[in-house]
Amino acid sequence: MQILLGLGNPGPDYAGHRHNIGFRCADHLARRLRMKLRRSGDFWAAVGQFAGVPVVVAKSRTFMNRSGKAARGLLEIHGEGVADLLVIHDDVELPLGTLRIKQGGGHGGHNGLRSIIQVTGSNDFIRIRLGVGRPVDRDDDLADWVLSDFREEERSAAAALAEHGADAVETVLIDGVAAAMNLHNIPRRRGERGTTDECV
Numbered sequence: 496m497q498i499l500l501g502l503g504n505p506g507p508d509y510a511g512h513r514h515n516i517g518f519r520c521a522d523h524l525a526r527r528l529r530m531k532l533r534r535s536g537d538f539w540a541a542v543g544q545f546a547g548v549p550v551v552v553a554k555s556r557t558f559m560n561r562s563g564k565a566a567r568g569l570l571e572i573h574g575e576g577v578a579d580l581l582v583i584h585d586d587v588e589l590p591l592g593t594l595r596i597k598q599g600g601g602h603g604g605h606n607g608l609r610s611i612i613q614v615t616g617s618n619d620f621i622r623i624r625l626g627v628g629r630p631v632d633r634d635d636d637l638a639d640w641v642l643s644d645f646r647e648e649e650r651s652a653a654a655a656l657a658e659h660g661a662d663a664v665e666t667v668l669i670d671g672v673a674a675a676m677n678l679h680n681i682p683r684r685r686g687e688r689g690t691t692d693e694c695v
Contacts, residue, residue, distance in 0.1 A: 496542075496549040496550065496551060496573050496574060496579060497548055497549070497550045497551070497579055497581060497668060498550075498551045498553060498566075498569050498570065498573055498574050498579050498580050498581065499521065499524060499550055499551065499552050499553065499581050499583065499664055500521070500538075500553045500554070500555065500562075500565065500566060500569060500580060500581065500582050500583065501517035501518045501519075501520055501521025501522075501524075501552075501553070501554045501555075501583045501584075502514075502517040502518070502554075502555055502559060502562050502582060502583065502584040502585075502607040503515035503516075503517050503518035503519075503554065503555065503559065504558050504559050504642075505554075505555075505556050505557070505558070509642070511644040511645065512641065512642050512643060512644060513585055513587075513627040513640065513641045513642075513643065513644075513645060513653075514559060514585050514627075514641040514642055515585075516584075516585045516625045516627060516653065516656060516657060516660075517554075517582075517583040517584045517585060517607075517623075517625065517660075518554050519653075519654075519657035520583045520623070520625065520656075520657045520660035520661055520664070521552055521553065521554045521583060522554075522657075523657050523658055523660070523661040524552045524661045524664060525541060525552045527661060527665075528541075528543050528544075528545055528550070528552065529543075530542075530543050530552055532552065532553070532554060534556065535568075536556075536568050537555065537556050537557050537564045537565040537568045538553045538554060538555050538556050538565040538568060538569060539553060539554045539556060540552065540553035540554075540569065540573075541553075542573070545665065545668050546665075546668060546669050548668045548669075550668065551569060551573045553565070553569055555607075559606050559607045559610075560606040560607070560609075560610055561610055562606075562607040562608075562610045562611055563610035563611045563612075563613055563614025563615060564610075564614065566580060566582070566610075566611045566614065566615055567614050567615060570615065576617075577615045577617040577619055577620050578619055578620065580611075580615075580620040580621070581620065581621040581622075581623065581664065581667065582607075582608065582611065582620055582621070582622050582623070583622075583623040583625065583660055583664070584605060584607055584608065584622065584623070584624065584625065585605075585625055585626075585627045585641060586603075586605070586624040586625060586626055586627065587626075587627055587628065587629050587637060587640065587641065588603070588626075588629075589624060589625070589626025589627075589628070590626050590628050591626055591627055591628035591649055591652050591653070591656070592626060592652040592653075592655060592656050592659075593626040593656075594623060594624060594625050594626060594656065594659055594660055594663060594679060594680075595624045595626075595676075595679075595680045596621065596622070596623055596624070596663055596667065596672065596675050596676045596679055596680055597621070597622045597624060598619075598620075598621050598622075598672050599618050599619050599620070600618060600622070601618060602618070608622070621667060621672055623660050623663050623664060623667075625656055625657070625660050626656070627641065627645075627653075659679070662679070663675055663678075663679045666678055666679060
């Protein structure tokens with residue numbers, strides 16, 4: 496069973512934050528699959544099928560830096576191993592509105608990924624990286640940035656990004672990771688880094 500886990504912080508105060516774009520993408524997936532997420536331990540989840548593939552759509556109920564608890568709980572109930580896990584998360588190293596799909600790798604400083612890797616003991620899971628951009632002044636605090644709402648002029652791009660993320664997940668389920676990368680990943684811009692140790 497494929498576990499599709501959106502990362503974010505629970506509660507209405509965080510709903511519009513950049514850090515919660517993974518939640519928004521998971522909500523789109525649930526609506527497309529006509530699922531209703533229900534509270535269960537450290538996550539909200541619903542079980543169903545997409546294109547004949549058994550799936551769990553889930554959102555963590557823990558705060559971002561404890562996302563590993565939600566991942567572990569989902570794997571204990573629904574998965575055979577971390578390879579069954581697909582994580583949807585924000586990424587400050589990608590321009591707003593862009594995404595990349597990645598298999599394995601480090602946490603890049605993202606506290607949600609860091610927690611999942613620490614708790615599960617593995618980094619061998621699929622990531623849907625949703626670009627939320629960086630502040631114009633790169634010296635600005637990244638924690639404040641990701642814990643802020645999208646600006647008015649960014650909201651349409653953020654909404655489209657959450658939908659695009661759901662499209663990318665569907666491609667992974669139907670055609671596999673490699674095909675999804677070929678379809679959805681964008682070329683890196685000159686000077687753009689792939690990972691960072693400054694994410695939160």
